[in-house]
Amino acid sequence: MMLRVRLYFLAMLAMLLAQGLVAPAVAAQPSGDISVKVYDPIEPVNRFIFGFNDILDRILIGPVARAYHAVLPEFMQNVVRDFTRNLKSPLIMANEALQGDGDGFGRAFGRMMMNTTVGLGGLIDVAGMHGIPYESEDFGQTLGVWGVGAGPYLVLPVLGPSNLRDTAGLVVDAVADPVSEVADATQRDEDLQWVRIFGAIDSRARSENVISDLRRNSVDYYASMRSIYFQSRNAAIKDGAGTANIPDYDEETP
Amino acid sequence: MIRRILLPCLLACAISVAAHAAETPSAFVQGLGNHVLSLLDRQKTAGEDASTCFHKLLVTDFDIPTIGRFVIGTAWRGATPEERKAYMDLFENLVVDVYNDRFQDYSSEGFEVIGEMPENAKDTRVRSRIVRPGKPPVNVEWRVRAKDGGFRIVDVSVEGVSMTLTQRSEFASILDRNGGRVQALVDRLAEDRVKRDAAKVEAHKDQPPRPETACP
Numbered sequence: 001m002m003l004r005v006r007l008y009f010l011a012m013l014a015m016l017l018a019q020g021l022v023a024p025a026v027a028a029q030p031s032g033d034i035s036v037k038v039y040d041p042i043e044p045v046n047r048f049i050f051g052f053n054d055i056l057d058r059i060l061i062g063p064v065a066r067a068y069h070a071v072l073p074e075f076m077q078n079v080v081r082d083f084t085r086n087l088k089s090p091l092i093m094a095n096e097a098l099q100g101d102g103d104g105f106g107r108a109f110g111r112m113m114m115n116t117t118v119g120l121g122g123l124i125d126v127a128g129m130h131g132i133p134y135e136s137e138d139f140g141q142t143l144g145v146w147g148v149g150a151g152p153y154l155v156l157p158v159l160g161p162s163n164l165r166d167t168a169g170l171v172v173d174a175v176a177d178p179v180s181e182v183a184d185a186t187q188r189d190e191d192l193q194w195v196r197i198f199g200a201i202d203s204r205a206r207s208e209n210v211i212s213d214l215r216r217n218s219v220d221y222y223a224s225m226r227s228i229y230f231q232s233r234n235a236a237i238k239d240g241a242g243t244a245n246i247p248d249y250d251e252e253t254p
Numbered sequence: 255m256i257r258r259i260l261l262p263c264l265l266a267c268a269i270s271v272a273a274h275a276a277e278t279p280s281a282f283v284q285g286l287g288n289h290v291l292s293l294l295d296r297q298k299t300a301g302e303d304a305s306t307c308f309h310k311l312l313v314t315d316f317d318i319p320t321i322g323r324f325v326i327g328t329a330w331r332g333a334t335p336e337e338r339k340a341y342m343d344l345f346e347n348l349v350v351d352v353y354n355d356r357f358q359d360y361s362s363e364g365f366e367v368i369g370e371m372p373e374n375a376k377d378t379r380v381r382s383r384i385v386r387p388g389k390p391p392v393n394v395e396w397r398v399r400a401k402d403g404g405f406r407i408v409d410v411s412v413e414g415v416s417m418t419l420t421q422r423s424e425f426a427s428i429l430d431r432n433g434g435r436v437q438a439l440v441d442r443l444a445e446d447r448v449k450r451d452a453a454k455v456e457a458h459k460d461q462p463p464r465p466e467t468a469c470p
Contacts (some may be wrong), residue, residue, distance in 0.1 A: 021368075025285065037423070037426065038423065118257070133390065162422050171262070191304075209359055213355070213356065213359075216355065216453075217351075217352045217355060217356075218424060219348075219424045219425065219428060219442065219446060220424040220425075220427045220428055220445065222427070223423055223424045223426070223427035223428075224420055224424050226423070227415075227419060227420045227423035227424070228415050228420055231414060231415045231416060231419060231420070232413065232414055234414070235414020235415070236414070244324065244397070244407060244408075244409050244416050244418045244419045246320060246324045246377075246397070246399075246408045246418065247324070248320075248376060248399075249319075249320055249323045250320075250401075
């Protein structure tokens with residue numbers, strides 16, 4: 001099993017590095033000014049999948065998430081969120097370590113210890129209440145910190161906006177997750193699937209305002225999501241906000 | 255009687271607002287935030303319609319002509335004067351509608367400026383936080399430009415996502431798919447405006463007319 005994991009890891013890394021050499025233009029953006037064009041060579045395919053996801057969200061996922069939000073008491077929704085987040089702790093710690101972020105590793109470790117014990121096995125985010133908020137880390141982000149470019153933009157079926165780097169990251173995280181290993185070994189993998197499905201519904205429910213805002217207010221919903229995904233991933237990797245370098249048009253000679 | 259008390263107060267308030275207007279970018283942003291929250295509060299508690307006030311506030315505090323020029327990109331150069339005018343009018347309307355809509359999500363919440371950082375000779379990045387009870391705070395960064403003796407906002411970034419850049423990439427996408435014709439973008443914006451206006455009428459259809467807020 002470990003060998004398989006390691007081979008997978010290396011193959012992914014090789015692929016990403018190769019891709020990084022092929023498309024170095026998208027790798028480094030000067031900080032403070034993010035290019036507007038997201039590299040999207042298979043836009044027609046992406047738009048098709050995006051349309052499919054949008055319909056799926058309108059007829060199934062969105063209504064389920066709204067029902068979840070309406071029916072479940074708020075503290076139960078927080079339990080769902082906090083429990084799924086706590087299960088991500090080993091992966092978050094691994095990624096913090098791979099990014100060389102010792103403080104981040106310490107916070108993730110502290111959160112896991114506190115929440116798993118005092119927080120009743122992760123049901124309550126005690127650490128969050130004591131000023132150690134949750135930080136999301138994944139292998140796509142780690143690769144970004146290592147300098148791997150985003151690569152082509154991809155819209156994944158059901159999962160939504162991504163890019164080649166982050167998709168590879170998703171695969172690596174999924175394969176390397178020790179929680180899945182433990183669930184497998186103890187025949188609890190089906191329970192884990194349900195926990196993850198509930199976690200996904202919870203996170204969709206929390207995005208309700210943002211999604212309905214974007215649907216209402218976007219001139220081009222696809223392009224808007226693509227830009228937002230690109231910018232927020234960049235912000236997560238660089239730990240800082242990007243901003244537009246907007247010229248002063250008043251100084252132009254007409 | 256009421257007038258005798260109210261009038262001096264109104265004058266005093268107007269003066270204090272004017273005095274606040276142009277100290278530092280941070281004070282400007284904090285003032286804007288407080289203003290928005292007070293308008294939201296009036297809408298909520300007094301059942302008033304503050305959309306005219308929001309419109310005024312956006313037009314005076316946001317540098318809409320600069321943002322409009324930036325988000326259309328290089329297509330501006332090829333646009334006729336008529337197209338430019340039509341585009342700018344529709345863009346202003348879009349900004350006003352979109353922010354008016356977005357502000358509504360933030361009623362009864364706290365707004366605090368955390369710090370500022372000069373970006374260049376004219377621009378300052380002001381970091382702020384929207385504090386919501388029982389929820390994680392939302393980080394909002396404002397790019398404020400010194401202009402005409404005061405300040406104007408040229409960009410707002412929410413959790414690292416710039417609204418101006420997002421809009422620019424949306425417009426670029428529409429222009430790209432229409433051979434860079436500005437008229438196509440103008441038509442699209444006009445179409446969207448009709449839809450938004452219809453949605454507004456629909457949203458308030460069954461409600462009694464609300465009194466308009468007297469803008470400060």
